[in-house]
Amino acid sequence: GAGVSQSPSNKVTEKGKDVELRCDPISGHTALYWYRQRLGQGLEFLIYFQGNSAPDKSGLPSDRFSAERTGESVSTLTIQRTQQEDSAVYLCASSVLAGGLSEQFFGPGTRLTVL
Amino acid sequence: SQQGEEDPQALSIQEGENATMNCSYKTSINNLQWYRQNSGRGLVHLILIRSNEREKHSGRLRVTLDTSKKSSSLLITASRAADTASYFCASENQAGTALIFGKGTTLSVSS
Numbered sequence: 001g002a003g004v005s006q007s008p009s010n011k012v013t014e015k016g017k018d019v020e021l022r023c024d025p026i027s028g029h030t031a032l033y034w035y036r037q038r039l040g041q042g043l044e045f046l047i048y049f050q051g052n053s054a055p056d057k058s059g060l061p062s063d064r065f066s067a068e069r070t071g072e073s074v075s076t077l078t079i080q081r082t083q084q085e086d087s088a089v090y091l092c093a094s095s096v097l098a099g100g101l102s103e104q105f106f107g108p109g110t111r112l113t114v115l
Numbered sequence: 116s117q118q119g120e121e122d123p124q125a126l127s128i129q130e131g132e133n134a135t136m137n138c139s140y141k142t143s144i145n146n147l148q149w150y151r152q153n154s155g156r157g158l159v160h161l162i163l164i165r166s167n168e169r170e171k172h173s174g175r176l177r178v179t180l181d182t183s184k185k186s187s188s189l190l191i192t193a194s195r196a197a198d199t200a201s202y203f204c205a206s207e208n209q210a211g212t213a214l215i216f217g218k219g220t221t222l223s224v225s226s
Contacts (some may be wrong), residue, residue, distance in 0.1 A: 003224055004157075014213055033213055033214075035216075041218055042216040042217050042218040043214075043216040045213040045214070050212070056213070056215045059213070089156065101145065101146070102163075104148075104160065104214060105160070106150075106157040106158040108156050
């Protein structure tokens with residue numbers, strides 16, 4: 001694939017509903033990251049996957065947030081019982097090497113609006 | 116907490132002028148990266164500078180790193196309207212699992 005893709009590009013949901021966001025990383029990238037960006041703010045790290053290692057979930061803001069990744073492919077970020085403060089752009093990135101050792105390639109993001 | 120803090124938060128210049136953005140970080144790093152973001156969507160990697168490097172160039176971009184001051188700067192020379200974007204510095208978190216981004220500098224270049 002050409003780059004990291006994310007779907008949907010926009011999601012509007014009602015408070016209390018669950019949402020699922022999808023990320024397709026670049027083929028061959030072992031590391032995958034989810035970030036959240038609120039309006040006018042920097043990126044907040046949410047979760048990191050590296051191959052078959054246990055994910056680093058230290059950035060998840062509450063137990064309503066969870067993410068899965070199958071092998072080195074697609075990842076889904078699930079937000080249960082959405083709240084208005086969950087409104088943000090959710091960005092996925094992948095890289096060849098872990099952490100900051102190599103550049104991260106970002107998807108276009110999913111803009112989530114919780115009414 | 117944020118690892119990198121950019122300064123200034125916003126910068127407005129005319130085409131042809133140079134733009135300098137600064138970044139400070141808190142802990143030791145292996146490298147520092149700069150990214151650009153247009154319209155609040157995906158980020159694009161600009162440049163990576165390693166901790167043993169002091170300066171790096173890429174086209175109209177020049178990045179410096181001062182590990183003793185825990186600071187970096189990004190210089191864009193001969194700016195263009197198309198350089199209008201937000202610029203972020205980023206470095207590894209302590210676990211080495213992700214990048215920690217600052218809040219960014221919003222650059223506006225007017226023609």
